[in-house]
Amino acid sequence: MTDEFYLLQPPRFSEEQLEFLIHNAKDYQITHGSLLKLVRAEEEHSVPTRPVGVSLVPSQFPRKCFEQGVRIQGIYNELYAKVASDEAWLAQALKDYIRDDPFTSILWEIYLESKRTNFSHRRISLGVFRSDYMIHLHKEQTSATHATRVDAELKQVEFNAFSCAGGTHANIVANMHQHLHKIGAYRTTFGNIDTSSSSLPPNDGINGIVRGLVSAHHAYYASNRNAPTRTGVLFIVQGRNFNICDERPLEYALWDQNTPIPAYRLIFGPDVIEQTSIGPSGELLFNSPTCPFSPLEISVVYMRAGYELEEYDDVGCAARLRLEGSRAVKCPSILSHITTFKKVQQELTKAGALERFIDESKCKDIRSTFAxxxxxxxxxxxxxxxxxxxxxxxxxxxxxxxxxxxxxxxxxxxxxxxxxxxxxxxxxxxxxxxxxIRSPTQSGMLMSPRGLYEGPVLSELGVLGTSLWSEGSEFEIMENDYVGWTFKSKAEDVNEMSVVKGYGCFDSPWLVDVP
Amino acid sequence: MTDEFYLLQPPRFSEEQLEFLIHNAKDYQITHGSLLKLVRAEEEHSVPTRPVGVSLVPSQFPRKCFEQGVRIQGIYNELYAKVASDEAWLAQALKDYIRDDPFTSILWEIYLESKRTNFSHRRISLGVFRSDYMIHLHKEQTSATHATRVDAELKQVEFNAFSCAGGTHANIVANMHQHLHKIGAYRTTFGNIDTSSSSLPPNDGINGIVRGLVSAHHAYYASNRNAPTRTGVLFIVQGRNFNICDERPLEYALWDQNTPIPAYRLIFGPDVIEQTSIGPSGELLFNSPTCPFSPLEISVVYMRAGYELEEYDDVGCAARLRLEGSRAVKCPSILSHITTFKKVQQELTKAGALERFIDESKCKDIRSTFAxxxxxxxxxxxxxxxxxxxxxxxxxxxxxxxxxxxxxxxxxxxxxxxxxxxxxxxxxxxxxxxxxIRSPTQSGMLMSPRGLYEGPVLSELGVLGTSLWSEGSEFEIMENDYVGWTFKSKAEDVNEMSVVKGYGCFDSPWLVDVP
Structure with missing residues (x-):
């Protein structure tokens, strides 16, 4: 059943138009790395891929809600940087979990252990955050006329502070929809509705995340005057990764800086123990037989693995401790990592919780997004x-x-x-x-390895932000930026937004002005 | 058996280094559209792809020969532009074929028929050319010492004037080798040999070919003052195409011009008849149900199909005639098309043949490349x-x-x-x-859907050039450029360089100074 909230007609395509659209979408995906690696079918000499799930047509989204999410991302960045720097508050908020939950207690233990190593230097942390929202339809009857007034509100589903995925895919699919719009694939569909490109917001997520990593890299230098000329960024990754296309472009962009920033990958677990060491001043050294700069001092550790309890056997714990205890800028630190738990999200909804961290004037903006x-x-x-x-x-x-x-x-x-x-x-x-969150559905068209789907869809907006802060004698936010967005849609009757399973499809918001 | 011509040691990798190299190569290919589409497994909603064959390590190539090929490309462009404008010479050179060979006679007939349509306007043609070479080892005994002197000479295998493929793949693989070099994948291999990036020549083939198409597009305007503001480029393509990744980026680059140039694809054959028409002044009109600008006047017809006799049934012939007889700039025209036949290459080796077309001073440069x-x-x-x-x-x-x-x-x-x-x-x-052509082999490492190959390889250099010329009251070359290169290697014991079959692998020349 499709909601009648959105005013635009659902897309109608002739058979030829649909074929044109599908054909162009698939070719764009193939040529731009909008793909999932079929790791189970990987051979030494080759690996098959398939296009990642996408929405064939951008899905409508209230412009005011999109702009609100973009506007308040700086406040969310600030909030979570401060929460991640407040050990006492986190210890209190998560005390039951630190006691009872295996994952929280492991991370907390590693954190405490890392504090025992020499933390004399100023600690710098990078957050690559993604705040996920859905539209909530708030209905109220006006007392005078008894008519129902419907208002669209931006409501937060969750806040991600660890290993945020999708930034690259979302960037590429945003570009794809812009291209499909440019070639006219949507013109005959939406008729005279405003289809100017201002309806399809730009997405520079790849560069945005990379700017965060680059800032952290430079901040490492600034605070470690003895660092050698060449240091590099270490991506901590999972071994067999479907989603390589979401990670690799970030590395390439680092290498492609005017002064290339070396970026290498290391699988979380034993490889971290074998191929890193800690130098005399706490510096993290990458000693890989394949890295020609070995030992390479690491400026930034960017975590894209280590988010599941199963990864934390003894070696996994030792690996995380090695990284956390080093001088390198962590993206994220363990305290940032645990801010991603939904328990923290719930604690922040408590009366007075926000005020501990941010100015009262900003609390209202944040609180309005809480369900x-x-x-x-x-x-x-x-x-x-x-x-x-x-x-x-x-x-x-x-x-x-x-x-x-x-x-x-x-x-x-x-x-x-x-x-x-x-x-x-x-x-x-x-x-x-x-x-x-009572999100309005709309008629959509999804294409994923599962098949073509035409019917009611639900969308989720993720707003990407980066924050770089330092702790030590004083707390300072050094960078705080909105950097892009993700947008995913799924069939209404599916609960999961999983991209790897082919349910969640990358999409673009088609910004519309709603009441 | 590997020749001992090249001075560098063949690459030696530890198991870890090789794994690192393969891993990085595959991921780079996946994320940059260096892929073959598995068209037989295509479904409506998805299509699997695999990385196109590549050489894992750039293959050595004499610097002086590479530079020679680049230097003389302008002369080859000029030569073939002039040959393609010399109906009388072509008629004589190909007279047996025009009489006996079905393909030549069909093309010649279409050409003659197209001349009967109104050709009052100045005819403009675009050539996207690729001159293919191998290294020939010329051995001679010095009379004094009886020692054998070996000289590397650049010898032409063939000259391609129709539907030159590989420009995009070669560009991407060149970038890949630069990247692999940058991350240090080759450093420990070649030891102290100069591995500065000047050894890996840049390749800007995609932009180069696109610049040619853009020039032709603008030239169409300049010579057709009544052309509407919006005209576009029509890619004539094959229906089920493995090699979509070689074509699409050219279209995207046209759309991405500051003032976007519409670029659409049309399958050679019935679709050309159904979706094009000729306007009152001979203009080619694209009337597609999926093109929002329909009818779109076509400035340039870029042929990536129509090179096999089988494509020329009655409808195929009518399609080619429709295109050839129109005002649009053809890339290439039929007369350019037939210059690609090896018979023309052979006729040009005859004494005095070159002098008909180009200055004597240039003939020597060209003739030195003839086997x-x-x-x-x-x-x-x-x-x-x-x-x-x-x-x-x-x-x-x-x-x-x-x-x-x-x-x-x-x-x-x-x-x-x-x-x-x-x-x-x-x-x-x-x-x-x-x-x-007695080409020196060297130890190489190829990775293609066929598998990993380590052993002696042979390489072929293709030099890409574009030429834009007009005929009418006078002949004029309007543009003449070297635009990039292709470089492919194959196992010594395989005769085919076919990329689609997985024999030919895209490679980069590692320029070395040889005697």
């Missing part, structure tokens, strides 16, 4: 949350999420009471309850 | 050719090639006498006999 969030512990808020979750009528308006990062394990609406009935009460506190 | 070529007809030269071909001893030093364009049907060395014995003498004249 109501409840813990399921035995606190006052937790008891409210439990009540909402256990009553099938109120549960229907909520989603139950594991408090730690990582999607795909959510429980929706009326399934929640049964789920809780089968779940020991002792671990209820590892979930948060979020009011469902 | 001895003979017809097998009953002319004086032809009788010499027959004698060489029929004697197994002299045949061993030759290769027999069909006189028309297209590789893969060559007969080599001692197989020639038997082949001729089984071939009716009446069609001997459809072959030319070329002295074998």
């Amino acid at each position: 109501p969030l409840y813990p399921l512990d035995k606190s006052e808020q937790g008891l409210i949350g439990r009540k909402l979750a256990l009553n099938p009528d109120t549960a229907g308006n909520h989603v139950l999420k594991p408090s730690l990062e990582g999607g795909g394990h959510n429980i929706y609406g009326r399934d929640i009471p049964n789920f809780l009935a089968e779940t020991p009460e002792e671990i209820w506190h590892t979930f948060v309850l979020m009011e469902i | 001895p070529l003979y017809p097998l007809d009953k002319s004086e030269q032809g009788l010499i050719g027959r004698k060489l071909a029929l004697n197994p001893d002299t045949a061993g030093n030759h290769v027999l090639k069909p006189s028309l364009e297209g590789g893969g049907h060559n007969i080599y060395g001692r197989d020639i006498p038997n082949f001729l014995a089984e071939t009716p003498e009446e069609i001997w004249h459809t072959f030319v006999l070329m002295e074998i």
Whole structure:
């Protein structure tokens, strides 16, 4: 069922127009690395790929909401940089998890251990953040006429502070939609509606993320005057990676700087132990048999792995400690990493929480994007949350999420009471309850390795930001930027936004002015 | 067996270095469209691809020969522009073919027919040329010491004037080798040999070819003052195309001009008849249901199809006539097309032939790249050719090639006498006999869908050039440029350089100073 919120007609294509569109989209993807690597079919000498899932037509999105997300990203960057620098607040907010949850306790332990190493120097951290939103339709009856007024509100789904993916894919697909628009693939569809390029916002996410890495690289020099002329950025990655096309362009862009910045990849785990060492001043050294600059002093560690508990066996823990304990700028640090847990998101919705970190004037902008969030512990808020979750009528308006990062394990609406009935009460506190975001659907067309889909779709906007800050004698934010966006759509009846599984499709927002 | 001509040691990699190199090469290819489309496995919603064959390590090539090829490309451009404008000379050179060979006679007939349409306007033609060379080792004993002196000479394999492929792939693979060099993948291999980037010549082939198309586009305006503001370039292509990655980037670059130049694709054959028409002044109009600018006046027709006899059924002939008879700039015209036949190459080796077209001072430069070529007809030269071909001893030093364009049907060395014995003498004249180019082999490493190959390889350099000229009241060359190169290597024991079959691998010349 398609909502009637959006005013534009759904796209209508003749068979020839659709064929033209598909043909052009596939060829664009092939020629621009908009692909998924089929790692299971990889051979030494070759590897097959397929186009990543995309929306064939940009999906409508309220212009004011998009602009709001862009405008407040600087505040979110500041907020999370400050939260990540507030050990005491995090220790309090996550105390149950540090005690009971294996992943949180491992990370916290590594953090504490890393503090025991020599931290005399100023600590610099880089955050590459992505704040994910959906549109919430807020309906209210005007008291005078009893007519229903509908307002579109930007509501945060989650905040990602670790290993944010999709920036490169989103950039390429944004360029693809601009190209398809330019060649006229959409002209005959939307008729006389404004299809100027201002409706398709530009996306410079690749360069934006890279500017963050470059700033961090230079900041490392500035704060380590003994650093050698050549230092480099180390990408910590997973071994068999479908999503290589999302990572590699960032490395290429570093190498392509006027003064090339060496960028190498290292698989999280044993390789980190074998191919790095810590120098006399805490510098991280990359000693790879394939790196001609070996030992290469590392300025920035960029994490694209290490986000799953399974990666933290003894060697994984030692690897993370090696990285965290070094002088290198971490993107992100462990304290930044744990800000990504949904428990932190929920703690920030508590009255007065934001005010600890940012000016009152900014709190309102941030708070307006919060959907109501409840813990399921035995606190006052937790008891409210439990009540909402256990009553099938109120549960229907909520989603139950594991408090730690990582999607795909959510429980929706009326399934929640049964789920809780089968779940020991002792671990209820590892979930948060979020009011469902009632996002408008629209008619869309998705193309992914799963097939072609035409029908109602739901979209999610991710706003990308970078923040570079230092701690030590004083806290200072050195850089704070909005850098681009991701935008994904999925069939309405699918709960997952997973790109690798072919459900989530990269898309562009077609900005429209709504009431 | 590897020749000992090249002075550098063959590359030696540790297992880790090789893995690093392969890994980086594959990822670079995936992210930069260095791919072949697996058209047989294409589905409506998806299409698998694989990396195109590449040489993992640039192959050595004498610097002086590379520079010679670049230097003389302007002369070759001029020569072929003039040959393509000399109907009388072509009619004489190809008279047997126009009479007997189905493909030549079809093209000639279309050309004559197109002349009957209104040709009052100045005719402008664009050539995108590729002159293919191999290194010939010329050995002579010095009379004084009886020592053998070896000299490397650049010898032309063939000259391509129609639908030259590989420019985009070569550009991307050149960039890949530069990148692999930058990240240090070759440093530990070649030791102290000069590995500055001057050894890896830049390749800007994509932009170069596009500059040619853009010049032709503007020249169309200049000579057709009534042309509408918006005209576009039409790519005439094959329907199911493995090699889409070689073509599409040229279109994108046209769209990405400051003032975008519309570029659309049209499949050679019935689609040309259905989706084009000729306007009142001979202008070619593109009337596609998917083109929002329809009818779009076409400034330049860029042919990437129509090079095989099989494409010229009645509809194919009508399609080519429609294009050729229009006002649009053809890339190439039919007369340019037929200059690509090897018979023309052989005719140009005749004494005095070059002097008809270009200054005497330039003839020497061109002639020095000719390998001895003979017809097998009953002319004086032809009788010499027959004698060489029929004697197994002299045949061993030759290769027999069909006189028309297209590789893969060559007969080599001692197989020639038997082949001729089984071939009716009446069609001997459809072959030319070329002295074998004795190219030095070197140790190489190739990676293609066929597998990894380590062993002796042979390389072929293609020099890309564009030429824009006009005919009418007077002949004028308006543009004449060297624009880039292609470089391919194959295993020594394979005769084919086919990229689609996985034999020919894109490579870069590693320029070395040889005696």
